[in-house]
Amino acid sequence: MRKQRIFSGIQPTGVIHAGNYVGAIRNWINLLDKYECIFSIVDYHAITVEYDASTFQKNIIDAARTLIACGLEPDRCSLFVQSQVPEHTELAWILNCITPIGDLERMTQFKDKSRQHRDNINVGLLSYPLLQAADILLYKSEIIPVGEDQVQHIEMTRRTARRFNNRFGDTFPEPAELLSNTPKIMGLDGKTKMSKSLNNFVGILEPPDAIWEKLRTAVTDENRKRRKDPGNPGICNLFTMHKEFSSQEEISEIDRTCRTAEIGCVECKKNLFENMMRCLAPVQQRAAELETNQEEVIEVLNTGAERCRKIAEEVMNEVRGKIGVRKS
Ligand code: TYM
Secondary structure, three states: OOOOEEEEEEOOOOOOEHHHHHHHHHHHHHHOOOOEEEEEEOHHHHOOOOOOHHHHHHHHHHHHHHHHHHOOOOOOOEEEEHHHOOHHHHHHHHHHOOOOHHHHHOOHHHHHHHHHOOOOOOHHHHHHHHHHHHHHHOOOOOEEEEOHHHHHHHHHHHHHHHHHHHHHOOOOOOOEEEEOOOOOOEOOOOOOEOOOOOOOOOEOOOOHHHHHHHHHOOOOOOOOOOOOOOOOHHHOHHHHHHHHHOOHHHHHHHHHHHHOOOOOHHHHHHHHHHHHHHHHHHHHHHHHHHHOOHHHHHHHHHHHHHHHHHHHHHHHHHHHHHHOOOOO
16 A cells, blocks of 8 residues: 655754754654655755855754754655755745735744844745745645644645645645644743744754753743742643653653652753653764764765655646646
């Protein structure tokens, strides 16, 4: 039986953080055997905000080696850089031409980013969701494993597929999002979503002492003012992280002993740190090996791009034929 196809992407922003890891990447690894999987480092998305061209290539390779180190091995999926397959931008242009501008102006991420980058509200930022729709539709992908912040973009992709199909005939399946157990992890401030731009993150390749320093100073249940006050794990972001990195018994024990004030926040954080490092240490080690062997990383990306180009060429031939720009 044919496996359903998965597509997902991540921006090469220079840091892959714990939010990306538990919200998306770890889910991707769990899905590798059940689905045909395609993952992309979406460099053209990342240039919609101010970026440094001189370090961009390094960021792309760093993202690739981190993902491979997490478990996206090339014999189990295709991993490639978006700009290696030019059909992504070609399809995005076509989708631009069938989408009302109002649909894009309403997107939450566009509104947020326009506020964050007031002096650079470029057209790419507005049309960003259509490049994302193109990423997905180009492979006729069916399932899209993402964090919560991407759900609106997947809804937009479905609408776009429907619009294209209605106008030019049945071409694209309408993809569904697939969320992980923790589709939104808050930052170390405990108030906003963990993200690179808000500088409230734990990077998964950060040295252990840096990770500890970040956890040590992270905001917990703010109502717990003194060590002897009982805490409420239900509103503590660190407890959410425990749920991702600690064993079932430890999670129950922390839940109980925090509520009775048998343990304090520092003890709870030390425990989290140890469990987190147990999970991240092998990833860090493999990523360090790959840092000294860049050819291996580039080889993985080239193989992935080659596989994806074949699919992309075929789908674009069909699309070009349907919209009448070229006979398919
Ligand atoms: P990006 O690069 O911001 O994030 C990559 C993945 O990590 C998830 N994520 C989180 N999950 C939980 N808690 C958080 N704090 C957190 N922060 C990030 C994101 O939801 C995402 O799944 N537009 C996309 C990239 C993209 C894409 C695509 C995704 C481009 N084309 C096609 C899916 C399909 C983005 O900027 O993700």
